[in-house]
Amino acid sequence: MAKQYFKPGNMLYPLPAVMVSCQYPAGKEDVLCTNPDLAGKPNIITVAWAGTICTNPPMLSISVRPERYSYHMIETSGEFVVNLTTEQLVRATDFCGVRSGKDIDKFKEMHLTPLPSKEISAPGIAESPVNIECKVREIKPLGSHTMFLADVVNVTVDDAFFDEKNTFHLNNTGLVTYSHGAYFLLGKKLGTFGYSVARNGNNLRFLAFLFCKDTDASITAYFLLHISAV
Numbered sequence: 001m002a003k004q005y006f007k008p009g010n011m012l013y014p015l016p017a018v019m020v021s022c023q024y025p026a027g028k029e030d031v032l033c034t035n036p037d038l039a040g041k042p043n044i045i046t047v048a049w050a051g052t053i054c055t056n057p058p059m060l061s062i063s064v065r066p067e068r069y070s071y072h073m074i075e076t077s078g079e080f081v082v083n084l085t086t087e088q089l090v091r092a093t094d095f096c097g098v099r100s101g102k103d104i105d106k107f108k109e110m111h112l113t114p115l116p117s118k119e120i121s122a123p124g125i126a127e128s129p130v131n132i133e134c135k136v137r138e139i140k141p142l143g144s145h146t147m148f149l150a151d152v153v154n155v156t157v158d159d160a161f162f163d164e165k166n167t168f169h170l171n172n173t174g175l176v177t178y179s180h181g182a183y184f185l186l187g188k189k190l191g192t193f194g195y196s197v198a199r200n201g202n203n204l205r206f207l208a209f210l211f212c213k214d215t216d217a218s219i220t221a222y223f224l225l226h227i228s229a230v
């Protein structure tokens with residue numbers, strides 16, 4: 001099998017491409033804001049270098065270049081909202097990743113609605129199906145990017161994606177993923193967690209139950225091993 005070596009680089013794909021909303025704290029002078037019309041307004045930055053990093057406590061990280069306008073908003077306020085992106089939001093996602101909030105109001109330009117958050121001051125984006133409110137716990141300069149390690153302090157989900165049994169169907173929201181420079185709509189379902197070793201429908205149902213109760217893969221895998229052993 002012929003293979004080629006690439007120089008070391010970022011090749012971990014696919015990734016989420018999320019819209020991160022943030023806002024400079026009220027009452028503090030935003031020295032980087034040169035346009036008085038934009039003073040105090042929330043901003044949106046598209047981020048692909050993002051990931052879940054801990055189940056309990058729930059934590060995630062985003063990596064942002066210090067030269068981004070949003071960087072100082074997040075650093076100063078210590079908070080941000082991760083808004084998941086969908087097919088309907090893909091143009092806005094791209095726009096918020098190529099234009100700076102220094103010059104324009106991205107909420108206004110993209111006809112997006114600020115959604116008041118429950119636990120933090122920065123608003124989410126109402127058009128996103130999932131808004132993850134975060135408080136920064138640690139700031140780690142890494143090189144080109146600085147990583148914000150953050151606690152998830154609230155998650156807001158859209159009522160439209162609940163069924164009659166009050167189960168939330170995230171995979172019906174039209175989620176978008178980013179891979180090697182392009183956006184993709186999440187594709188065909190190929191299996192559910194643990195399907196490769198589940199023996200029958202009951203096991204699958206039990207696994208689905210566990211997965212809904214606790215999305216920590218290691219706990220579910222532990223149960224899975226025990227089920228398949230009997």
Ligand SMILES: Cc1cc2nc3c(=O)[nH]c(=O)nc-3n(C[C@H](O)[C@H](O)[C@H](O)COP(=O)(O)O)c2cc1C
Pocket residue numbers: 017043044045046047048049050063064065068069070071093094096097098099100101102145178
């Ligand atoms: C798909 C995509 C992913 C991006 N991911 C990141 C990222 O992970 N970190 C980052 O600092 N910039 C990232 N960017 C670039 C910023 O979103 C972009 O520079 C943006 O205009 C910054 O906005 P601001 O100046 O209002 O902060 C990404 C852009 C796109 C289009």
